[in-house]
Amino acid sequence: MLSKVRIALDAMGGDVGAPVVIPGAAILLARHPDIEFLLVGDRAKIEPELDKHPALKAASRIIHTDVAVSMEDKPSQALRRGRKKASMWLAIEAVKKGEADVVVSAGNTGALVAMARFCLRMLPGIDRPALAAIWPTLRGESVVLDLGATIGGDARHLVALAVMGAAMASVHFNLTRPKVGLLNIGVEEMKGHEEIREAAEMLRTMNLPQLDYVGFVEGDGIGKGLADVIVTEGFSGNIALKAAEGTSRQMLEVLRSAMASSWLSRIGYLFARGAFQTLREKLDPRKSNGSVLLGLNGVVVKSHGGTDAEGFAYAVDVGYEMARYDLLTKINQMLNRDGGALTSVPTAQEAVS
Structure with a gap:
């Protein structure tokens, strides 16, 4: 466990930038x-x-740049134009140099994935990064990934997501063997695409000691909390996320x-005000803000992008927890346990034979 957690913030990222990032950081500093x-x-x-937050000012250092990645930039454009100059790149680079333990950005998602992948590189055995978020459920919370870092993926990729998601769940939920x-x-x-069925067979065959594979979960099972970790590829994961966020807003508006x-x-x-307040807090998307970009040699x-200061504070809080309890070491341990979880993954043909 770290004695001090050093967090690099992309103060130019998001729809608003510093007027959200700075007060959000101040909120979290008061907590930690x-x-x-x-x-x-x-x-x-x-x-x-x-200047509005003296305590934060005393606990902060500024790295100046007036170059920002816009929310409309394509990942390739952002990487080409913003590399080594943009606030997003320099914040990520601080993690690479060991000046920070984690980086948090509300900026362009595609640019963040591209820059983080280029700067930090992937962990051994991981081909592509994945966005993982804490999802509120009827039983508490679950880790859901991938929420849109990359699209598609074969069975090996889904198994890698399962291992990384289990590592995140073990850190966040303090579980020895997450479901x-x-x-x-x-x-x-027999349901689903071939790669999903192959991944299921692989997970059953491998019987990894660091996770408990419980089988397929339908869309409504996410909210029910049927597993500690829900694994899917980025296309369907992003649709599920946006559908859930839209449904929660719809429910609050109807109510x-x-x-x-x-x-x-x-x-x-007036008589049920307490119950309605509990519901409102449970469905508040700000409290689920903050997705971890897993698979990188660093915590991102x-x-x-459109959150307020309170929502940004929740995202930074996720980064704080992942860094403080050493998510990266946990993932590496899981990937390398028993000779390497992923190096022991059979081929698709071997898994189904």
């Missing part, structure tokens, strides 16, 4: 005084915000309209 911040961005924009499920259109063994529809509804709200966290 053992943080040192490296604020990367335009000093002229950072310092006026930093892992594969997202599918049904729970029967708000219903409570204001008549005087009787307003009176009923992606925040929603």
Whole structure:
């Protein structure tokens, strides 16, 4: 466990930039005084915000650059134009140089994935990164990945996601052997694409000591909390994420309209106000903000670009926890346990023969 957690923040990232990043960092510092911040961005924009938070100012250092990756930049453009100059790149590079333990950015997702992959490189045995998030469920929380870092993936990729997701769950939930499920259109063994069925057979055959494979999980099983880790490729994972976020907003809006529809509804709200507040907090997307980019030789966290300071603080909190409890070491241990979890993965033909 680290005595001090050093967090690099892309202060130019997101829809707003420093006016959200700086107060968000101040919120988290009040929760965790053992943080040192490296604020990367335009000093002229950072310092006026930093002056409002003396405690944060004392715990921060600024790396100046006036170059930012826009939310509209294509990953290749951002990598070509922003490499070694943009706030996003310099924040990631701070992790590579050992100046920070984790980097958090609310910037362009594609650019963040491309830059982090190019700068930090992949862990041995991992071909592609994956975005993993903490998902609220009826039983508590689950880790869900990949939420859109890359699209598609063969059976070996899904097995790699299972191992990395289990590592994250063991850190976040303090579990020795997290339950892992594969997202599918049904729970029967013959359902789903070939690569999903192959991954299931591999996980059953390998019987890894670091995770408990529980089988296929349908879409409604995510919210039910049927597994500690839900694994899927990035296309379907991103759709599931956006659908869940939209549904939660829809429910809150319908509830708000219903409570204001008549005087009787307003009176009923007064009696049930505590229950409605609990529901609102449970469905608050800010509290699920912060996806970890797994598979890299460093800890990278992606925040929603349009979040507010409170939401950004939650994303930084995810990074704080992953760094403090050494997620990277945990992933490496799981990947290399018993001769290497992934090097022992059979080929697709071997798995089904």
